[in-house]
Amino acid sequence: MSENFKILVNKLNSFKLRYYSFELLKGTLVSLFFILVVYTTFSVIEYFVYLSSDVRKIVFFGFLIFSGFLLIQFIGIPLLKMIHLLKSIDLKTTTKIIQKHFSTIEDRLLNIIELNDLPQNQYSNELILASIDQKIEQLKVFDFNEAIKFKDIKAIFIYFIISVLITFGIYVLNRNVFIDSTNRLVHFNTTFIKPAPYNYKLENTQLEVKKGESYNIKMSVEGNELPEIVYINIEGNNYLMKTSSAGVFEFEMVSVINPVKFYFTDLKYDSEKYNLKLLPKPGITKFKTTITPPAYTGLQTQLLDNIGDLQIPSGTKVEWNFSGIDIDLMYIIVNDSVRIDAQNVNENYIISSNIYKSTNYNVFIQNEVTQPELALSYSIDVVPDLFPEIEVEQIVDSMQLTRFYFKGNIGDDYGFSHLQFHYNIDNSDSAISIPVVKMMTDQDFYFAFDFLNLNVKKGVVSYYFSVTDNDAINNYKTTTSDNYTFQFPNTEEIYAKDKEQFEKLQANIDKSRELAKEIKQDLNNLQIKNMDTNVSDWEKSQMVSDIISKQNKLEQLYDQIKQDNQNLNNYLNSFDEKNQAIQEKQKQIEELLDEVFTDELKKLMEEFNKLAEDFNSQKLNQLSENMNLTLEDLEKQLERNLEMLQKMKVEQKLQEVIDKVSEIASEEERLAQEIEEDKNFEETEEKVSKHQEQTKELEKKINDALELNKELKKPINFNDFDEEFKDVDKSFEESKSDLNKKSKKKSGESIRKTSEKMQNMAFGMQQMLDSNSKEENMENIENLKQILSNLIFLSFSQENVLAELNGIADKDPALKQLNKDQKRILEQSQIVKDSLYTLAMRTPQITSMVNNELLSMEIYLKRANEEMQEALFPNARVSQQFVVTSFNNLALMLNEALENLENQMANSQPGDQECEKPGVMESQE
Numbered sequence: 052m053s054e055n056f057k058i059l060v061n062k063l064n065s066f067k068l069r070y071y072s073f074e075l076l077k078g079t080l081v082s083l084f085f086i087l088v089v090y091t092t093f094s095v096i097e098y099f100v101y102l103s104s105d106v107r108k109i110v111f112f113g114f115l116i117f118s119g120f121l122l123i124q125f126i127g128i129p130l131l132k133m134i135h136l137l138k139s140i141d142l143k144t145t146t147k148i149i150q151k152h153f154s155t156i157e158d159r160l161l162n163i164i165e166l167n168d169l170p171q172n173q174y175s176n177e178l179i180l181a182s183i184d185q186k187i188e189q190l191k192v193f194d195f196n197e198a199i200k201f202k203d204i205k206a207i208f209i210y211f212i213i214s215v216l217i218t219f220g221i222y223v224l225n226r227n228v229f230i231d232s233t234n235r236l237v238h239f240n241t242t243f244i245k246p247a248p249y250n251y252k253l254e255n256t257q258l259e260v261k262k263g264e265s266y267n268i269k270m271s272v273e274g275n276e277l278p279e280i281v282y283i284n285i286e287g288n289n290y291l292m293k294t295s296s297a298g299v300f301e302f303e304m305v306s307v308i309n310p311v312k313f314y315f316t317d318l319k320y321d322s323e324k325y326n327l328k329l330l331p332k333p334g335i336t337k338f339k340t341t342i343t344p345p346a347y348t349g350l351q352t353q354l355l356d357n358i359g360d361l362q363i364p365s366g367t368k369v370e371w372n373f374s375g376i377d378i379d380l381m382y383i384i385v386n387d388s389v390r391i392d393a394q395n396v397n398e399n400y401i402i403s404s405n406i407y408k409s410t411n412y413n414v415f416i417q418n419e420v421t422q423p424e425l426a427l428s429y430s431i432d433v434v435p436d437l438f439p440e441i442e443v444e445q446i447v448d449s450m451q452l453t454r455f456y457f458k459g460n461i462g463d464d465y466g467f468s469h470l471q472f473h474y475n476i477d478n479s480d481s482a483i484s485i486p487v488v489k490m491m492t493d494q495d496f497y498f499a500f501d502f503l504n505l506n507v508k509k510g511v512v513s514y515y516f517s518v519t520d521n522d523a524i525n526n527y528k529t530t531t532s533d534n535y536t537f538q539f540p541n542t543e544e545i546y547a548k549d550k551e552q553f554e555k556l557q558a559n560i561d562k563s564r565e566l567a568k569e570i571k572q573d574l575n576n577l578q579i580k581n582m583d584t585n586v587s588d589w590e591k592s593q594m595v596s597d598i599i600s601k602q603n604k605l606e607q608l609y610d611q612i613k614q615d616n617q618n619l620n621n622y623l624n625s626f627d628e629k630n631q632a633i634q635e636k637q638k639q640i641e642e643l644l645d646e647v648f649t650d651e652l653k654k655l656m657e658e659f660n661k662l663a664e665d666f667n668s669q670k671l672n673q674l675s676e677n678m679n680l681t682l683e684d685l686e687k688q689l690e691r692n693l694e695m696l697q698k699m700k701v702e703q704k705l706q707e708v709i710d711k712v713s714e715i716a717s718e719e720e721r722l723a724q725e726i727e728e729d730k731n732f733e734e735t736e737e738k739v740s741k742h743q744e745q746t747k748e749l750e751k752k753i754n755d756a757l758e759l760n761k762e763l764k765k766p767i768n769f770n771d772f773d774e775e776f777k778d779v780d781k782s783f784e785e786s787k788s789d790l791n792k793k794s795k796k797k798s799g800e801s802i803r804k805t806s807e808k809m810q811n812m813a814f815g816m817q818q819m820l821d822s823n824s825k826e827e828n829m830e831n832i833e834n835l836k837q838i839l840s841n842l843i844f845l846s847f848s849q850e851n852v853l854a855e856l857n858g859i860a861d862k863d864p865a866l867k868q869l870n871k872d873q874k875r876i877l878e879q880s881q882i883v884k885d886s887l888y889t890l891a892m893r894t895p896q897i898t899s900m901v902n903n904e905l906l907s908m909e910i911y912l913k914r915a916n917e918e919m920q921e922a923l924f925p926n927a928r929v930s931q932q933f934v935v936t937s938f939n940n941l942a943l944m945l946n947e948a949l950e951n952l953e954n955q956m957a958n959s960q961p962g963d964q965e966c967e968k969p970g971v972m973e974s975q976e
Contacts, residue, residue: 071133077204078125084211086118091218094232107239114236247320249274251281254299258325261332261421262377266304270315270322273298278317285313331377333416335426341370347521348436348465349490359429363406364464365436366524370403371414379418386410407524409433436528439463439520443532449618452625454501459532463520466490468527472498474514476507482517489521502537503625512537540626546752552619553700559612560693566605573598616696697763704756705769705820708749712813715742719806726790727799736790739802743783746809750776767823775812782808828956831890835949838886839942845883846938848876853931856924870919873931877912884909887945904944908937 093110096102102110131137221228235241250273260266270292272278281300282289292300292315304311310329315322337357344350345366355361361369373381373393381393381400393400414427440462448454461470466489471482485498502512516532540548577594719742726735753771760766782805789797852872859865884905915930 068133071129073204074129075126075133077207078129080204080207080211082118082121082125084207084214085121087211087214087218089114089117091214091221091229093236094229095221097232097235098228101235104239104242107236111236111239242314242324247274248276249278249320251315251322253322253325259328259330260304260307261330262308263306263332263334266307266327268292268302268304268313268327269295269299270301271299280317282316282318283313284316284321285311289316289318330420331418333375333378333418333421333424333426335373335375335378335414335416338371338373341372343368343370345524347523350465359427360431361429362432362434365407365433366405367433368403368405369431370401373400373402373414374398375400375416377418378416380423381414381416382423383412383414385412406431406433434464436464436520436522436525438528439467439518439530441516441518441530441532443516445535450621450624451501451503452622453503453537454499455537457498457500457516459496459498459516460493461487461496461518462493463518464492466492466521468519468521470496470516470518472500472514472516473531474500474505474512476505476510476512485516487518502539507539509539509541512539542748545623545626549619549623550755552615552622553696556612556615556619556696557693559608559615560696563605563608563612564693566601566608570598570601570605573601694764697759698767701756701760701763701767702820704752704759705767705816708753708756709813709816709820711745711749712809712816715745716806716809716813718742719802719809723799723803723806726802727795732790732793732798735798735802736787739783739786739790739805743780743787746776746779746783767820768826769816769819769823772812772816775808775815779805779808779812825956828952832949832952832956834886834890835945835952838883838890839945839949841879841883841886842938842942842945845876845879846935846942848872848879849931849935849938852876853928853935856928856931861922861924866919866922873916873919873927876934877916880908880912904937904940908934908941911937 093114097107097110128137252271252273254269254271268283270281270283272281277298281292283292283302284290285304290302292302295301300315304327307327307329311327312324313327314324338359340355340358340361342353342355342361342363344352344364348364350364363369371383371393375381378400381402383391383393383402385391385404391402391404393402409430409432411428411430413425414429415423416426417423441459443457443459446456446458448456457472461467467487468489470485470487472485473480473482475481483500485496487496488494498516500514505512513534513536515534517529519527519529522528573594577598718738722735722738725731750773757769757771760769782801786798786801786805789801852869855865856869859869887905911930911933915927915934918924918927918930
């Protein structure tokens with residue numbers, strides 16, 4: 052590098068320093084000018100306009116960015132290039148700047164730089180240097196610094212001075228334009244209110260509200276000029292405020308859920324901005340209720356969502372599980388007084404309690420910034436466990452009046468623990484458990500009880516049912532049914548009832564017999580009227596209707612007789628133990644009563660009833676004749692039944708006396724032993740006096756039985772034992788006298804003597820009763836044999852007539868003799884009939900089947916006799932065949948009855964009280 056080129060380079064570097072100094076001065080003036088202009092402009096605008104915070108924020112940061120950009124661009128970059136911190140312009144660029152100013156230089160300066168940059172090995176170094184020196188010599192006349200003239204920034208300086216003067220003038224006139232504006236622009240987050248002719252005054256002292264609640268903002272305006280309309284600006288939206296009075300405005304924010312920024316404005320002047328602070332309000336978002344009823348109810352646990360009003364059984368455990376926000380404390384108030392705090396478990400609040408009665412409950416919540424406040428209010432309806440219910444119906448066993456059947460119904464809310472039958476005797480209560488299905492809330496039960504199973508057989512027994520529920524919480528509740536009483540009748544009451552009912556039974560049987568006679572007489576009258584042509588069919592129909600009415604009455608009376616007899620037997624068997632013979636006889640009497648109204652009689656009555664609808668004279672005559680015979684048989688059977696009932700009653704009363712005498716004799720024997728051991732004279736004397744009274748009553752009963760015995764067609768041979776009773780009564784007096792004297796030995800001997808006399812009297816009575824039965828059975832056997840023999844004779848006689856009639860001509864003279872023979876058989880049958888009726892009066896073995904066959908025999912015998920007389924021989928032969936059949940059937944039945952009587956006589960032993968009664972037949976196995 053030549054010396055000239057170095058000088059050239061130094062000159063260019065000097066030019067570059069001048070160039071950057073010029074650029075730095077120029078940039079400083081431009082930057083200051085624009086900064087001053089922008090600052091002054093926005094200060095003036097802010098001073099008069101009062102920009103909003105957001106705009107002021109933009110202006111502030113925009114001014115800083117703009118100013119920084121100017122300073123960097125026009126001052127910072129040139130300065131850094133000038134001090135070579137940044138790359139400055141190279142020599143070629145510098146030559147181009149110089150060439151723009153010195154046009155005569157043309158490209159010579161650039162060529163010098165380019166020649167210097169050529170590679171040395173490409174051209175001759177000397178040649179290049181010579182060329183560079185030559186060109187440098189040509190440029191020595193130029194001063195490169197003249198290319199940069201500082202006067203070129205004169206215009207910029209003038210603008211800068213003008214802006215400074217304007218800014219200074221504004222400052223002199225009103226320095227607040229810059230001071231206030233700058234302050235407001237720098238504090239862009241602060242709200243600055245443009246001065247107005249009046250002032251906004253917020254009346255609220257605390258700008259705090261709980262979340263979700265409403266907040267009422269109250270503001271007043273003070274000044275010379277008051278606005279008529281004021282708005283509240285909330286989050287950029289204007290809302291008209293309500294005028295409450297002159298210069299006073301209000302606005303209610305409903306359900307505030309977020310913090311609120313607001314200010315007041317009349318669309319011309321704004322107030323300062325305010326912040327409404329949101330306090331955390333506790334709140335319940337959801338809850339679950341778990342209902343656990345008491346175990347005894349059998350109800351399942353329930354889980355309810357957001358349901359607070361409950362209906363639950365008493366004693367139910369209720370657990371509430373609450374979820375919420377901003378809650379620090381929770382509790383419930385039950386019955387307006389009892390507080391139950393919640394437990395915080397995993398940010399859930401749990402409360403549990405056992406509820407026994409209906410109540411209201413309130414849920415309160417609070418947090419660190421609030422007071423306790425009511426969040427929820429509900430009610431609990433407790434369904435009380437009611438007392439169990441019981442209804443009982445009782446039915447008396449018609450056969451055993453001491454046996455009762457009970458049907459009941461029990462009901463409860465949830466079930467039962469037990470059901471019991473209680474009976475009370477002499478204020479001593481006993482109970483029998485009855486099985487129940489414990490968890491079935493409504494059920495029927497059945498129970499049977501026989502009061503004979505009790506240890507007592509006298510007095511009054513009160514009884515009732517009790518049912519107890521399964522309410523363990525309330526110590527089990529019990530309900531009792533209605534209270535009932537059962538009274539065992541004493542001996543006098545049984546005797547009076549027996550006498551009353553038997554007299555009623557006798558009266559009804561007599562009425563039935565009289566009514567049967569009336570019907571029979573009415574039938575005879577109807578037959579006579581039927582043959583009279585002057586009597587109208589209407590009158591005959593009326594007579595038929597009257598007979599039908601009496602028939603119906605007879606049937607009703609008959610049913611009443613059977614029912615009364617059965618009721619009496621049931622009553623006596625229930626309260627007064629009878630021996631097997633008497634019970635067997637009762638059964639036979641009932642069977643006889645059941646067979647009084649035969650099927651034949653019922654059929655005839657039904658046929659007769661049809662005459663009321665369709666009167667037929669010819670049919671009436673035939674029907675009336677048959678009914679006469681049937682009613683006659685009915686009358687005799689009723690008479691027989693009455694005789695049998697009276698006879699049975701006499702035997703029953705006598706047997707009762709005999710049994711009671713034996714019982715008293717046994718008790719006297721026991722008293723004799725006791726007095727010899729215990730010496731309890733007073734108590735023994737009372738018992739002896741009681742036995743004496745009972746014996747007198749027995750004597751009276753024997754007399755009553757003998758009075759009834761006199762009414763029998765064939766009375767029982769039985770003494771009144773008057774002397775024996777007097778002797779026993781005398782012995783009682785001696786016993787009491789010895790007891791009164793406190794003589795142990797004599798008392799025992801006299802009491803034992805009384806016992807022996809009573810035993811002898813009972814034995815004598817029994818022997819007499821047994822003797823009657825045996826004598827009667829023997830007589831009945833003889834009668835049966837005679838009747839059976841007569842029946843067989845009549846049967847053969849009828850068969851002979853039937854055989855001779857089969858092969859005889861219509862005009863054969865022998866028919867006359869056959870008519871006589873048939874009539875004689877009819878007459879002789881009456882002897883058999885009367886004998887059988889007489890025997891049946893005292894022999895129950897002669898059953899209704901015998902009577903039915905007897906009736907059938909009589910009907911067909913009369914029919915055969917009439918048909919023979921009218922020469923209706925074919926019809927007569929049919930009737931005669933029926934007669935033979937009836938004779939044979941009767942013979943078989945009577946033969947069976949005879950065998951039973953003979954067996955009974957053969958099996959009976961002296962003193963056997965089960966076979967000694969007249970007419971009683973033991974059933975043979």
